[in-house]
Amino acid sequence: MNNIEKPIYIIGDIHGNLRSLSKLIDFFKLKKPQLVIFLGDIVDRGPYQLECLITVLILKILEPNTYFLLKGNHETLEMNKYYGFYQQFTDRFQNKANFDEILALYNTLPYVARIDNQIICVHGGIPEDKDFLNKLHGLKTKDLYKSWKYLSEQLLQITWNDPKEDIEGFIDSFRGPGIKFFGEDVFEVFMETNNLKYLIRSHEMFPEGYRWFFKYRLLSIFSSENYGGYSRNPASYAIVNENNEVIAKLVK
Numbered sequence: 001m002n003n004i005e006k007p008i009y010i011i012g013d014i015h016g017n018l019r020s021l022s023k024l025i026d027f028f029k030l031k032k033p034q035l036v037i038f039l040g041d042i043v044d045r046g047p048y049q050l051e052c053l054i055t056v057l058i059l060k061i062l063e064p065n066t067y068f069l070l071k072g073n074h075e076t077l078e079m080n081k082y083y084g085f086y087q088q089f090t091d092r093f094q095n096k097a098n099f100d101e102i103l104a105l106y107n108t109l110p111y112v113a114r115i116d117n118q119i120i121c122v123h124g125g126i127p128e129d130k131d132f133l134n135k136l137h138g139l140k141t142k143d144l145y146k147s148w149k150y151l152s153e154q155l156l157q158i159t160w161n162d163p164k165e166d167i168e169g170f171i172d173s174f175r176g177p178g179i180k181f182f183g184e185d186v187f188e189v190f191m192e193t194n195n196l197k198y199l200i201r202s203h204e205m206f207p208e209g210y211r212w213f214f215k216y217r218l219l220s221i222f223s224s225e226n227y228g229g230y231s232r233n234p235a236s237y238a239i240v241n242e243n244n245e246v247i248a249k250l251v252k
């Protein structure tokens with residue numbers, strides 16, 4: 001995406017939190033943004049998962065050139081079966097076949113948004129292959145799945161990896177097989193290789209609402225307040241301003 005009118009708003013994980021999503025929508029009604037990017041993980045875990053997904057889809061239908069939804073690690077059947085959305089959906093509709101429409105939707109969601117060739121937005125983090133963005137460029141998600149195993153390893157990492165200060169390279173994550181933590185050194189190489197200034201991601205809740213990594217070049221946001229019903233975290237979002245600077249904000 002190039003030459004988009006600023007500011008651009010980036011929204012992190014929602015996880016069925018309709019209260020947080022409603023606050024953001026009220027805010028958008030006032031601001032009338034030209035571009036809003038959701039970083040995925042709309043469903044699973046919270047009480048209003050289907051409502052949140054439908055709300056985001058309605059925004060997309062009403063203003064298709066303004067609202068975009070990226071693929072998170074929870075926009076998958078495996079996660080939905082484990083963390084609640086599949087059960088919530090099939091209990092309500094009494095028809096498992098209808099879930100195929102949800103899966104068809106997931107297969108349309110992009111993995112990466114690139115703003116003015118300076119900023120990238122993903123759900124999780126950078127993959128091990130520093131040239132992977134160029135390989136993905138111009139491909140549709142549905143066509144990616146026809147491709148080879150190597151590709152799925154890198155895609156898994158885009159939706160699952162986490163940044164970590166004070167490590168070198170990529171190390172195995174406790175989150176599961178094939179998933180990595182990445183340090184500042186490999187992050188810098190990735191950013192230089194792809195000529196990028198900032199990376200904006202979500203996927204992790206921080207009690208303070210958001211967290212900067214790697215000398216203020218990676219911003220981690222999370223847009224589900226009071227996560228899980230017991231955490232006291234505020235929701236956060238990111239703004240990209242007219243100078244392509246990234247600003248972190250808490251939802252009031």
Ligand SMILES: [Mn+2]
Binds near residue numbers: 013202203204
């Ligand atoms: Mn996630």
